[in-house]
Amino acid sequence: MKKILLVEDDLTYSRIVKTFLEKNGFQVETTTKVKEAQQMMGGGKFDLIIADFRLPDGTGMELLQWSKKEFPQTQVILITHYSDIRIAIKAMKLGAFEYITKPINPDELLATVKESLSSQPEAPTSSFSEVKQEYSSPKISQKTTSPSPSFYVVGDSQEAEKLEKHIHLVAPTDLSVLVLGETGTGKEFISRRIHDNSERKDGPFIAIDCGALPKDLAGSELFGHVKGAFTGALENKTGHFEMAHGGTIFLDEVGNLSYEVQIQLLRAIQERTIRKIGGNKEIKIDVRIIAATNENLLQQAGEGAFREDLYHRLNEFTLNAIPLRRRKDDLEVFADQFLEESNERLNKSVKGFTSEVWEIFLGYDWPGNLREFKNIIKRAVLLTNGPLVEKEALPADLHDPEQAFATHRSVAVSPVGSDLPSPRDYKSQWIEQEKELIQQVLQDTKFNKSKTARILKMDRKTLYSKMEKYGLN
Structure with a gap:
């Protein structure tokens, strides 16, 4: 039986969710605080953490970051309100499996829990020392998986056409590219698009989320290490730069790298060589670097948090990912793509959206950009039984934020097992x-x-x- 840790300070809400999950075959333990959750994690194995974002002694984000460092194989689902949408999306960048918004829909909760547990690796790692041992393996990290190029949507808006033109302009060159843009705007897809239109397209494309790299292991992940370089380094490790030889390496959220790793990265760009942690041998690399960030790196450089010389090395050419609120002409293109993906993923056959839903889509600001749009469509498809997605399948915050605020604590998951109420x-x-x-x-x-x-x-x-x-x- 899969074991879930529920961290929720609203006791009534916690009790209802716990009862619902237990009636669906899961073992659930509960707590109300971040520190208590950390102690419980240390005392027993949990397959999944479901945590509210706002907790008495901290946030679900803090628990997420801690658990990904200490127990990286344990999945995390964040519970939040739609007013926290930007935070929720940032949590996914840091390794959360998914976020669920209050009021929780039982079908959505159960489907998300089952999906998170089914995607869990077979061999869980239970401590930080074991994580280091795992990193010493020469296997390619799961973080290097990248989106299929078939999922890239160009769009029909003028800004989208301009972006596509610039992608084709820079792709054949070997210039380092810095992709700027808000969270959820598809920076990795843009980077993959550059790779697929370059002369390196037959080489590897290695995508690294720098924000998810443990700080004391980032150098090892990027550049590799030799056996015995640190405690737990039981074998030689091939780093991502070496794996990307002949291809492209994509460094997402590059501003999160520590100052020491920035120095190593600058040297790799300048010399086109790397040196493994603990080693003394120079390894030549042939790698194109594409970096991305939603931060102001120049401002960080002025504050001493990011090297200005590294910024200029990475910024030989700049592309700006377009926020969805400026791509309303492309909403239909993205909606059709996300609808197709959701139908396939959920084994549904929803045909489209009502005119009322389209009015809501066009009037919404989309602070979470494409990632938010995709998640909302996936959720709506799950809740739709007819041929078209209707208004009731959307989060209330999209079309009636005042009502959603007034009622978000008066709606809860039913404790009934399979016979769920309306x-x-x-x-x-x-x-x-x-x-x-x-x-x-x-x-x-x-x-x-x-x-x-x-x-x-x-x-x-x-x-x-x-x-x-x-x-x-």
């Missing part, structure tokens, strides 16, 4: 669950209202109001 039944079930929980805590504390309020994380005035509402006086 969305209009969620509120009544939430009320019943909340009443039952307050009553139970009151009994446990012998009707000590101050203690009950502390346990339920609400002020006494709110507790009195709810007790009166539910007839618990």
Whole structure:
């Protein structure tokens, strides 16, 4: 039985989600704080962490970063509100499997949990020392996987045509390219597009997320190491630069590299040679470098966080990924592509979108760009039973943010196993669950209202109001 750690400080919400997952065959343990979650992770093996973003002693992002360093094989799903969409997408860049928005839809939750666990590697790594041992293996890292070139969508807007023209202009050269753009704008797809239109297209394309590299192992990942270079280096390791010989290496979020690794990278660009960690042999490399960032590297250079000479080496040619809010003419092209992918992934046959949905799409600002658009369509396809995606399958925040804010805590996952109620039944079930929980805590504390309020994380005035509402006086 797969074991899940649920980190949620809303006790009522936590209890409902826990019951729902247990009725679907999972073992679930719960906690409310980041530090408690870390202690529980150290004391037992978990296959999946589901964490709310906002927690009393920190954030789900902090727990994600810690778990990816200490337990990299454990998947992480982040729970958030749509107001946190930028943060949620950044979490995925740092290694989160997926993010789910409140109010949680039970079908979406269950499908995401099952998908995350089915994609888990066979051999879990349980400690940092074991991670180092794994990195000593000469196998190609999973981080080097890259998107299929068939998924690239050029688009019909003027800005998209200009970007495509510049891609074809720079692709045949060997210039280093810096791709700038907001999170979720498809910087890796642009980089792959350059590679596929270059003379290196038959060589490897190695994509590295620099933000996901453990700081003390980034040099080893990029340049390799020799046996005995550090504790856990049991064998020689081939780094990503050596693997990319004859092809292209894509360094996403390059601004996250430490200053020491930046020096090594600058030397690799200037000398076209690398030296493995702990080694003294120079290895010649023939690699084209494409870097990407959503940060202002020049500003970071002025603050001493990024080397200015490295910035100029990487920035021989600049491309700007276009935010989706400026590509409204291309929405239909992307929507058709994402609909096709979602149908295939979820084994569905949704044909398209209603006119009402299109009005919502065209009026929305898309802060999460293509990644957000793709996730919303995937979620909508999952929730659609008819031929067309309708308004009700979209997150409320897209079309009625005021209503979504007012009701996001009054909708919850049903604890019923396979016979799930319709969305209009969620509120009544939430009320019943909340009443039952307050009553139970009151009994446990012998009707000590101050203690009950502390346990339920609400002020006494709110507790009195709810007790009166539910007839618990």
